[in-house]
Amino acid sequence: MDRERQIKNKMITMQHVAKTFVTERKTTRIIDDISLEVKENELVALFGPGQCGKTTLLNVMAGLEKATSGEIIVNGEKVTRPGPDRGFVYQTLALFPWLTVMGNVCFGPRMRGISKKEREERARYYIDLVGLKGFEDSYPVQLSGGMKQRVGIARAYCNEPSVLFMDEPFGHLDAQTRYLMQDELMRIWEKEKRTIVFVTNNIEEAIYLADRVIVLTNCPTQVKKEYIIDLPRPRDYVDPGFLALREDISSVVDKTL
Amino acid sequence: MKVSISGAKEKTLRQMKAEEAAKNVLCALISIFVFCLVWHLGTRNGTKLGELLPGPVETLSYFFRGFAANIGTYTMVGHMIWSFMRVFIGYVIAMLIGIPLGVAMGWSKTANAIFRPIFEVIRPIPPIAWIPLSIVWFGIGEGSKYFIIFLGAFTAMTINAYAGVTSVDEVLVGAARMLGADEKQVFINVVMPSAVPSIFAGLQIALSSSWGVVLAAEMIRSSEGLGWIIISGQNTNNNVQLLAGIIAVGVVGFASVLLMREIERRLCSWTERGR
Numbered sequence: 001m002d003r004e005r006q007i008k009n010k011m012i013t014m015q016h017v018a019k020t021f022v023t024e025r026k027t028t029r030i031i032d033d034i035s036l037e038v039k040e041n042e043l044v045a046l047f048g049p050g051q052c053g054k055t056t057l058l059n060v061m062a063g064l065e066k067a068t069s070g071e072i073i074v075n076g077e078k079v080t081r082p083g084p085d086r087g088f089v090y091q092t093l094a095l096f097p098w099l100t101v102m103g104n105v106c107f108g109p110r111m112r113g114i115s116k117k118e119r120e121e122r123a124r125y126y127i128d129l130v131g132l133k134g135f136e137d138s139y140p141v142q143l144s145g146g147m148k149q150r151v152g153i154a155r156a157y158c159n160e161p162s163v164l165f166m167d168e169p170f171g172h173l174d175a176q177t178r179y180l181m182q183d184e185l186m187r188i189w190e191k192e193k194r195t196i197v198f199v200t201n202n203i204e205e206a207i208y209l210a211d212r213v214i215v216l217t218n219c220p221t222q223v224k225k226e227y228i229i230d231l232p233r234p235r236d237y238v239d240p241g242f243l244a245l246r247e248d249i250s251s252v253v254d255k256t257l
Numbered sequence: 258m259k260v261s262i263s264g265a266k267e268k269t270l271r272q273m274k275a276e277e278a279a280k281n282v283l284c285a286l287i288s289i290f291v292f293c294l295v296w297h298l299g300t301r302n303g304t305k306l307g308e309l310l311p312g313p314v315e316t317l318s319y320f321f322r323g324f325a326a327n328i329g330t331y332t333m334v335g336h337m338i339w340s341f342m343r344v345f346i347g348y349v350i351a352m353l354i355g356i357p358l359g360v361a362m363g364w365s366k367t368a369n370a371i372f373r374p375i376f377e378v379i380r381p382i383p384p385i386a387w388i389p390l391s392i393v394w395f396g397i398g399e400g401s402k403y404f405i406i407f408l409g410a411f412t413a414m415t416i417n418a419y420a421g422v423t424s425v426d427e428v429l430v431g432a433a434r435m436l437g438a439d440e441k442q443v444f445i446n447v448v449m450p451s452a453v454p455s456i457f458a459g460l461q462i463a464l465s466s467s468w469g470v471v472l473a474a475e476m477i478r479s480s481e482g483l484g485w486i487i488i489s490g491q492n493t494n495n496n497v498q499l500l501a502g503i504i505a506v507g508v509v510g511f512a513s514v515l516l517m518r519e520i521e522r523r524l525c526s527w528t529e530r531g532r
């Protein structure tokens with residue numbers, strides 16, 4: 001019941017967004033008219049087949065790419081360019097290799113001119129939250145894949161954005177670590193509730209994590225169908241309700257060639 | 258949980274590195290010894306080669322005696338310092354101009370459009386081709402030497418600084434912008450650090466070409482420096498002095514490369530090459 005109250009405000013509104021890439025040789029339409037809304041503290045999974053334009057969609061939502069048409073409003077403000085009120089966790093990690101864990105997590109607050117004492121204190125909190133206490137002075141090359149993405153999550157959190165965009169953050173991990181990180185994300189999110197848009201091409205991951213799963217079509221991508229996932233957390237991969245949803249969603253998703 | 262896993266790993270890694278270093282030193286000593294042995298046997302009394310080339314004992318003892326006794330006006334160390342200072346000054350001027358130039362060309366399309374044509378014309382000209390002109394401009398003294406060393410060093414520095422800046426990972430730039438960095442902050446905090454390894458590669462290349470150039474300059478016009486030792490050895494038919502000069506060049510060049518690597522290791526501990 002408490003959640004009902006928490007997620008009533010609109011955090012992201014996207015209206016008729018389309019994206020076409022123009023290169024010398026040709027123009028390719030990647031996103032074909034998508035409208036959607038995300039409420040405050042909601043965790044929405046965008047689930048689509050490989051190469052359907054998920055990264056492009058997320059980049060457009062975050063302001064890393066300009067939409068060809070349509071508009072995106074995050075927390076009441078129109079998105080026109082990258083900015084610290086939106087956090088991003090990358091499919092390719094994108095950590096700064098020359099900075100330590102602390103340096104990476106502190107990066108946002110440092111750019112925004114927050115004092116050293118305050119930003120390190122805050123960074124320490126988030127490093128602790130993602131379970132990396134004791135690794136503050138390690139460089140990214142010294143960490144395992146799962147630990148690197150923990151840094152990515154802490155870095156995004158530490159800037160205290162109103163929305164977090166996560167682009168297949170666990171896509172590069174082995175299955176075991178992936179399950180672990182999903183539980184970790186749930187734990188972190190339960191502790192520090194945020195609005196999260198989570199891109200994945202893994203159907204179980206989408207159902208396991210999200211309040212709502214939005215299924216995307218092949219390129220040029222559109223919204224195919226939406227599913228509200230009201231299974232209680234923590235969820236169980238082999239729970240009948242879970243399996244039924246999985247079956248249902250599988251039947252609507254486009255197959256990649 | 259308190260016991261740092263990375264700490265334990267580092268220690269074994271360090272041990273392995275130490276073992277490997279010891280092995281490398283041993284191999285180096287053996288190979289130098291074998292080389293000297295072959296040299297010695299090849300040039301021993303009575304051989305044809307022996308008439309043209311002094312043996313290792315003679316050469317090395319001349320080389321080491323040079324540290325105490327003067328060769329010409331200076332001791333061996335004095336000559337090394339002369340050559341080193343020439344390289345150093347030309348090299349530093351090249352750094353001060355070449356690196357900012359390359360960075361500017363990489364960062365700004367306008368700067369690239371302005372400087373690239375001139376640069377592309379100067380780049381393929383071997384620095385030695387400038388020697389006569391530099392003597393006309395700067396006289397036969399030190400100025401002309403600095404000038405051609407500068408020319409020999411700055412092209413590699415510029416090209417590599419340019420490459421470092423242009424090859425910055427766009428995703429990292431995007432990540433920095435997402436975290437709130439403005440243009441200037443992106444440049445200082447993302448573009449420059451990611452260009453550092455490439456800049457160092459340029460500095461290494463420039464260092465070896467500087468040594469080549471200083472020798473050529475000293476052979477043409479000078480009365481001190483390692484190039485002078487070699488050329489005056491030739492002029493006075495003193496092959497021992499000539500060879501000792503060549504060995505000194507090797508020693509000093511090698512030492513400066515080592516110094517450079519150490520600086521790089523300290524500055525880029527986060528790269529593969531740096532660790």
Ligand SMILES: Nc1ncnc2c1ncn2[C@@H]1O[C@H](COP(=O)(O)OP(=O)(O)OP(=O)(O)O)[C@@H](O)[C@H]1O
Pocket residue numbers: 021022023028030049050051052053054055056057091168201219
């Ligand atoms: N800057 C660009 N210019 C031209 N085409 C692009 C550009 N960025 C992406 N594309 C194209 O858009 C399509 C979708 O790419 P995108 O990375 O968004 O898909 P994705 O669903 O995230 O893929 P993946 O499952 O591999 O993560 C690809 O075919 C890609 O070639």
Ligand SMILES: [Mg+2]
Pocket residue numbers: 054055056091167168
């Ligand atoms: Mg993608």
